[in-house]
Amino acid sequence: MRNGLSVIMIGRNEELFLPRTLPPLRRVANEIVFVDTGSDDRTCEIAASFQCRLFHLPWQHDFSQPKNFAIEQAQYRWILSVDCDEELDVSSQGVAALRRCCRSTKDPLFLVAIDNLQADGGVTRHEAMRLFRNDPRIRFNNPVHESICDAIYQHWPQHHSQPAQVRLIHHGYSSGDNRTKLERNMDILRRWVDREPDNLYACYKLGMNLYFRQQMEQSLPLLQRAFQLLDQATDRHSYPFLNPLVSHYLDLLQQQGDTEQLAQAKARIALWGP
Numbered sequence: 001m002r003n004g005l006s007v008i009m010i011g012r013n014e015e016l017f018l019p020r021t022l023p024p025l026r027r028v029a030n031e032i033v034f035v036d037t038g039s040d041d042r043t044c045e046i047a048a049s050f051q052c053r054l055f056h057l058p059w060q061h062d063f064s065q066p067k068n069f070a071i072e073q074a075q076y077r078w079i080l081s082v083d084c085d086e087e088l089d090v091s092s093q094g095v096a097a098l099r100r101c102c103r104s105t106k107d108p109l110f111l112v113a114i115d116n117l118q119a120d121g122g123v124t125r126h127e128a129m130r131l132f133r134n135d136p137r138i139r140f141n142n143p144v145h146e147s148i149c150d151a152i153y154q155h156w157p158q159h160h161s162q163p164a165q166v167r168l169i170h171h172g173y174s175s176g177d178n179r180t181k182l183e184r185n186m187d188i189l190r191r192w193v194d195r196e197p198d199n200l201y202a203c204y205k206l207g208m209n210l211y212f213r214q215q216m217e218q219s220l221p222l223l224q225r226a227f228q229l230l231d232q233a234t235d236r237h238s239y240p241f242l243n244p245l246v247s248h249y250l251d252l253l254q255q256q257g258d259t260e261q262l263a264q265a266k267a268r269i270a271l272w273g274p
Contacts, residue, residue, distance in 0.1 A: 001134060004030035005102050006074035007082055009052075010066040011035075012059065014084035015042040017171065022050040024090040025082060028098060033073045035066040061188050064140035074134050078102040081130045085172035086114070097165035101131055108133050108156050109148070110164035117171055131164050144188040145205055153238075185209075193222070200229040204245050211248055216255060223249040224261075231268050 007029040011018075025032055034052040036044050037059040047054050055073060057066050071079060078101070082088065101110045109132035116124045129148050132138050137155045140146040152159060172181070189206040196202055207222030227249045230236050239245075246269060253262040 001077050002030075002075060003102070004076035005078050005080060005098070006030065006076040006134065007032045007080045008067065008070035008074060009034045009082055009084055010037060010063070010070060011039070011043060011084040012037045013039045013041045013043055015039075015046055017085045018043065018046045018050075020171070021082070021084060021087045022046070022052070024088040026050050027090055028088065028095055029080070030076050031074070033070045035070045035073075037066055061191055062143040063188075064142060064146040067140045067146060071134070071139065077134055079132055079134050080112075080166075081132075082168065083170070083172070086168040086170050089167040089169060094166055098131075101164045101166070107162065108135065108138065108159060109152060109161060110166070111161045112164055113167045115167060115169050117169065127163060129161065130168070131166060142201065143192050144185050145201075197225070198229060200226050200233070200239075201241075203229065204241055208244070208248065211252070216252060220252045220256065223252060227265065231272075236272065237274075 005028065007025050009032065011034070022032070032047075032050065032052040033055070034047040035055045035057050036047070037057055044054060044056075053073065055069070057069055059066075067081065080088075080098075088094070101107075104110075109129050111127040112130040113125055113127055114130075116126070118124065129152065132148060132152075138148050138151045140148055141150045152161075186206075186209060189202065189209060192199065192202040193206050203222045203226040207219045207226060210216075210219035210222065223245065226245055230239065230242065230245060233239070236242060250262065250265060253265060
């Protein structure tokens with residue numbers, strides 16, 4: 001495998017964002033692998049104009065599938081996963097940091113900062129596992145809210161991820177209208193729970209989405225199931241969403257006035273230990 005950087009992207013009908021987000025990637029990547037999942041606008045034409053390696057894959061209500069397909073096409077030693085509405089900061093500091101990471105011979109991945117631009121002008125930042133080694137053990141998991149976390153924790157359990165000092169600017173929230181994407185994600189989450197009713201993370205994510213939509217009666221059984229699965233897990237304290245799951249589940253029980261279930265849940269939590 002050659003030294004260098006492969007950028008992987010998947011998308012459908014992204015002609016609005018690509019003229020802005022592809023040019024900075026073209027400056028730093030040895031290749032851009034673009035997997036189109038059914039566009040009927042100018043997405044493929046724009047991707048081709050920036051010399052992307054273009055592939056087509058039918059949409060199967062699963063974000064991990066096309067991302068993993070893109071990884072399998074990548075020809076270089078390091079991979080940067082970028083969404084179509086994310087713009088890479090190509091300041092001299094960012095480019096130098098990216099190149100430095102791609103010379104690493106021991107780290108399986110680095111964390112990338114993502115600045116989410118909001119419609120009101122605000123910015124929220126989080127870090128994600130987006131820059132990683134092109135290794136057959138590293139693949140995305142989950143049909144939505146996809147991540148390589150499971151692969152990293154399985155094969156590099158002692159690894160402590162370091163920030164890459166690389167930044168992506170996420171423009172997707174800046175329009176203020178994300179209803180189409182939210183409905184698409186809700187549909188995927190419902191399909192996921194129907195297919196895997198005992199998947200803790202799927203129950204948690206769908207339950208939380210319904211909670212924030214004020215659909216409390218639909219949210220409660222999902223968060224209750226997620227809580228039960230968490231209670232059965234021996235490694236529950238390794239779950240990064242443990243605290244929000246517990247707090248929102250208890251809040252729902254409080255709202256419903258279910259004092260018996262609330263007391264039982266608190267009793268179980270008391271047995272978990274630190």
